[in-house]
Amino acid sequence: MVALGLLVLRVVIGLIVAGHGLQKAFGWWGGPGMTGWVGAMNRMRIRPATPWAWISMLSEVLGGIGLAVGLLTPLPSLAIAGSMLVAIALVHWPRGFWVTKGGYEFNLSILAAIAAIAIAGPGSFSLDAALHIHLPEPITLIVGTIGLLIGVGVALGTRQPQPAAEGKPQPT
Numbered sequence: 001m002v003a004l005g006l007l008v009l010r011v012v013i014g015l016i017v018a019g020h021g022l023q024k025a026f027g028w029w030g031g032p033g034m035t036g037w038v039g040a041m042n043r044m045r046i047r048p049a050t051p052w053a054w055i056s057m058l059s060e061v062l063g064g065i066g067l068a069v070g071l072l073t074p075l076p077s078l079a080i081a082g083s084m085l086v087a088i089a090l091v092h093w094p095r096g097f098w099v100t101k102g103g104y105e106f107n108l109s110i111l112a113a114i115a116a117i118a119i120a121g122p123g124s125f126s127l128d129a130a131l132h133i134h135l136p137e138p139i140t141l142i143v144g145t146i147g148l149l150i151g152v153g154v155a156l157g158t159r160q161p162q163p164a165a166e167g168k169p170q171p172t
Contacts (some may be wrong), residue, residue, distance in 0.1 A: 006123030011068045013113045018064025023098050024057040044090050045160040052155060059083045067114065070126020074135055077118040078144045084111050085152045089160075 014113020032040060037057060041049035066076030084107045092104035099105040100126040118141060121130045 002107075003123035005127050006117065006120060007070075007119065007125040009113055010070055010073075010117055010122060010126070013080075013110060013117070014066070014068025014076070016064070017060050017110065020067065021057050021060025021062075023063060024053070027062060043092045045162070046090075046162075047158050047160050050156065056083055056086070067117065070122035070128050071119045071131075072133065072135065073122040073128055074118050074140045074144055076112040080114050081111060082151050082155075084108075084114075085148075086155050089152075089156055111139065161166050165170075 019029065021027050022029075024037040025031075025034060027033030027036065031037075031156045034053065034057070036048050037054045041053045043054075046052045058082050063076040063079035063083070067080065075121060088104045092102060092107055095102035095104075096103055097103045121137075128134070
């Protein structure tokens, strides 16, 4: 039963995240498409916007698909975590917790689900199990988490300063 529960969780969360990535990639389901997503990265002051937009979109599409099928499961989990952490930090945190106000409730739910999957493993109904892939634990999660935090830090560190409002002197 645990394996079935992990399968349901992996597939649902993976396909939701992949769907968000496909909105960014192709504009499906009311999404912005890559042109709109690059524009959103520019509005968030992430530079260079185009490569970061592609990294973000691919993290969601490939991470979501990888999670759904249970392939190299810690790696898609880390890719999705990076995307969710940057979204929380740049967009949702100032709006509070509840998603009805644009808050981080949804992103936190995704983070909790992928953390549970990364810790428990993908279960026996996964490509990892079928292909007998067993990444070394806990070293994969430790090294991956360190890499994730570095990547999120770099992404957040590439932001350009907020331009000064018109008529206000620039600090020197």
